[in-house]
Amino acid sequence: MEANAVLDLMWIVICGILVFFMQAGFTLVETGFTRSKNAGNIIMKNIMDLCIGSIGFWAIGYTVMYGESIGSFIGSPTLFFDDVENMHNLFFQTVFAATAATIVSGAVAGRTKFSTYIIFSFIMTVVIYPISGHWVWQGDGWLTELGFVDFAGSTVVHSVGGWAALVGAILVGPRLGKYTNGKSNAIPGHNLLIGALGIFILWLGWFGFNAGSELAISGDSANAVAGIVITTNLAAAAGAFTAMVVSWVKYGKPDISMTLNGALAGLVAITAGCAAVSPMGAFIIGIIGGAVVVLSIDFIDKTLKVDDPVGAVSVHGVCGAIGTLLVGVFATDGGLLYGGGFSLLGVQAIGVLAIGAWAAGTAFIVLYILKKTIGLRVSKEEEVDGLDIHEHKSNVYN
Amino acid sequence: MEANAVLDLMWIVICGILVFFMQAGFTLVETGFTRSKNAGNIIMKNIMDLCIGSIGFWAIGYTVMYGESIGSFIGSPTLFFDDVENMHNLFFQTVFAATAATIVSGAVAGRTKFSTYIIFSFIMTVVIYPISGHWVWQGDGWLTELGFVDFAGSTVVHSVGGWAALVGAILVGPRLGKYTNGKSNAIPGHNLLIGALGIFILWLGWFGFNAGSELAISGDSANAVAGIVITTNLAAAAGAFTAMVVSWVKYGKPDISMTLNGALAGLVAITAGCAAVSPMGAFIIGIIGGAVVVLSIDFIDKTLKVDDPVGAVSVHGVCGAIGTLLVGVFATDGGLLYGGGFSLLGVQAIGVLAIGAWAAGTAFIVLYILKKTIGLRVSKEEEVDGLDIHEHKSNVYN
């Protein structure tokens, strides 16, 4: 293989390793932001998302997504992918699939049956995620043909996870004691320092997530990669800073959880357009993400009364959708602000809606069937005592 | 230096940095899986393994391992390695040496004298590990000449650490209260979340450990590197999943610690054959590793009654040996399943036994002398109160 091709492969492998590490970040954020009695259950769900994702995407998911297109809708699946010239691509896509699945675990934390969850995680990885992913990233998908832009997956990965998370949170219902007399009660996380470490790890991994999605670094891709690192970092910084300011104004003090979620909101929002917008565009997208996430978390919690313990729906679903739409505004080639008119914005809206409907619809069907058969939720006693002791006969802390 | 050579050097440096970070993973796994009163002592042992390894391998260990061969048994040592064209190799091999040493610390946690431990760590790094390593990796060693295959060190690194750990655990004896009336009492770890983070960090570092052992990425090595990343990841995933299932069947619930150790078991098992087997072979090796580690931890704890607080002997010794043997079964070039007959399997068995005997034998001699001179074990009072307060006048938590 000649040097430029080696550079590209190496870059994809390194970025895949960074994205892999995001699983640790998700585990820490979700455990840190919830109660200690369910921490072990969250560890197990996140580890299994990674294991099932790794096995399932190799076994079939990768070709469901990237196999030869059948009607611009789904790839031609083959079993146990073993093309030795594409192992780097399998790896990079595997860790993306695991990310989509793991987003759901946060929204249903603290009351969901472990066995049900891992069945859902498998279906998410080999059916739900790769099919809509095929529409955008395989090359012959119907959204690609429309001109839809989602460079690194604000919609393909994050919104898919976020909308499935919303359906999951609704179907499984709120945690006991979360809503009493129509009032939302705060259930604080048990370790925000661990949560903060998780945010740093996610931010770190996101450089791989976004800049690796260039799928190359040689030639003209080099400056593109560096530009993506900057847009990614600026949006995260702007998101955290803005969420801090908004929480300061709204609650009187700069809130820790909101600031941390603001960084994620900026990261999710910039993911679609990280290669298409200028640093200034990224900065503004981050600001919008950081402001929206505070309002959205409040709205989902207090108005919709959907119990999403870590704000996964707002961070990944809402900010993923908004970030995808904003590509239609800020893209330096085709965006509204740069004289592109409403055409790109319209296509972005179609993609957001179509994939949102797909993710929410399929998640609903799967979770509804699981609810009516093996059940979604643990017993009241198990929930009160904590999932760790009943589902795993273990305590995380001794 | 021309671009391909730069690519190779860069890859070795990056992988070395990832392997370096495994020291953090070991520290978190060992502290998380044991009691809080000894956490500081474990931190100090792991930091010192790294410091002593870094200094000792530079001062002499590297040339004991990689110097010109004396009788296919040992390298010609020179002091203070300073060949400016091989600093990347020194770095990569240094972090491997530190790994071998640090495996022992987990098995003897909670009752071993700190001063004795650091003397042993030094001998491990500059004598025990590099001599058997010379047999396999220097190029002219006697096991290399036999055709023994241990690509990244299931035996050279992990089993050497594992068998030394077994000898250490036997010689130092079980923790107070571990065995009463012939019954093994569980002594649960104090923070499984920290342990889980440690597993994620080790899994992350293992991509560097295995894929860096290609010692190149240019030309034909590029696809080999990507293949190794996939076999490594699949074996880890299969190991964790299998250990979860086995624990579920055996104990009635999916066990957190066993699942986490299953990931490590898969990783240790695939290390020898990561470049020699197919993804399917790696998947099966991971399954075997994940199943064996649960049974082995139980067997060593309850039948052999050897107190190994973190399961280091099972994870590194047993799974390292089995993974090395399975190369003789699954290697696509020379393995039993692929028509190679028993010859490679036989050579693998010779290597596993020879290095096992070397590691256990030399560790026994060194530790026995230390036991009879300065002593291996802290006093009963120190053990009951915790090593942190007596050995370091500190508490980790305040």
Add this chain to the structure above:
Amino acid sequence: MEANAVLDLMWIVICGILVFFMQAGFTLVETGFTRSKNAGNIIMKNIMDLCIGSIGFWAIGYTVMYGESIGSFIGSPTLFFDDVENMHNLFFQTVFAATAATIVSGAVAGRTKFSTYIIFSFIMTVVIYPISGHWVWQGDGWLTELGFVDFAGSTVVHSVGGWAALVGAILVGPRLGKYTNGKSNAIPGHNLLIGALGIFILWLGWFGFNAGSELAISGDSANAVAGIVITTNLAAAAGAFTAMVVSWVKYGKPDISMTLNGALAGLVAITAGCAAVSPMGAFIIGIIGGAVVVLSIDFIDKTLKVDDPVGAVSVHGVCGAIGTLLVGVFATDGGLLYGGGFSLLGVQAIGVLAIGAWAAGTAFIVLYILKKTIGLRVSKEEEVDGLDIHEHKSNVYN
């Protein structure tokens, strides 16, 4: 872009990502080494250092440092840097700027107003740090012209942070209860395991910090990069080992905090000379750093009676200055030991003093104005209860 240029850009991006992660390390060290009631405030300060640094350095700081030189003193500032061919340089320099700012937060932990801190952090990032940085790293600065050597920033980054931290710690005053009847009372950190993880992350990131400062890896830079990785690692190992020995002799037991700080001391000390000294030189510099940091922490705490909760002044200020001076002794090209005479040592001393005066002086002016206007310090009640509950209406642990 041709392959060698891609290699260089890729290396800078990867190293920048590693340096980025150091922010997580600083957060963990500072929270772990201090009390739990202020952990959230420290998280917020560190996140904001990164956010403000990312935004501020892009907005103006980068060109203050690297813009065309005005009188060898300051760069020509332009707003919102967007040269698409230098995004990798912007990124790498941004994470350096964030590091300089964040050093201060440790020294003023536990009693400083959040709003005041973030104003200071902004001024640090866009004025104080980039101006003195211009003198050394822009190419036309007056210290560059004198021949001053600070390869990766022992002085440019660490001492600047360290001296500003000293001024901050003096102006804000000691924590309540730190000094009673002229005696210094130890206020132990709440989680040394988290602190230890922070040290591992910092050590990891330092490979990017030092080896990335080569700003290239192609051609002759390849062996230089590998050499830097070795000098960096040896100095860290020697620093930790020496600090352990010195604490053992001084206090009777090997101290955990001192050993961890010893690793940082070695890292800070080698940063200036990592590309200029031999492995043996690095080893000796690490030993000196590790010994000095123990004595300096004691001296500042007990003799000067300046309350620096995490030892930031000793680690970054004192060891940064000493490491810079030692380049004049150990540099293989121009150092005292290698026949260079006192000329380089003299230049190093000028640089250390000039930048020390600049950092301390400007930090004093800014902090003094802030003290007399909005105030530096929280109320007694807020300090006793903890900053988290008053400044952020949150607890980190629940």
